[in-house]
Amino acid sequence: xxxxxxxxxxxxxxxxxxxxxxxxxxxxxxxxxxxxxxxxxxxxxxxxxxxxxxxxxxxxxxxxxxxx
Numbered sequence: 150x151x152x153x154x155x156x157x158x159x160x161x162x163x164x165x166x167x168x169x170x171x172x173x174x175x176x177x178x179x180x181x182x183x184x185x186x187x188x189x190x191x192x193x194x195x196x197x198x199x200x201x202x203x204x205x206x207x208x209x210x211x212x213x214x215x216x217x
Contacts, residue, residue, distance in 0.1 A: 154209040155189055157182075171206045172196050 154170040160178065165185040169175040169192070177192040179185030 151205075153193060156212075157185065167192075169193055169196070170209045172200075173206065 153172065156168045156170060158166050158168075160166050164178045164180060165182060166178045167176060167185055167189045169189065172193065175192055175196045177185070177188040179188045
């Protein structure tokens with residue numbers, strides 16, 4: 150079992166959008182957080198099945214909020 154970091158944003162249409170940091174191009178959406186989590190897990194599984202484990206990017210360090 151692997152762990153992945155997911156960025157979650159709210160789209161203009163109100164849907165929640167997830168992007169898997171370690172898997173370029175792996176993203177999905179859902180109306181609720183529960184639906185988003187289910188959809189994200191499915192997207193990760195499909196990504197790894199089609200693209201393969203070798204395309205997993207390096208380790209995610211974190212996000213830093215900067216004031217400019």
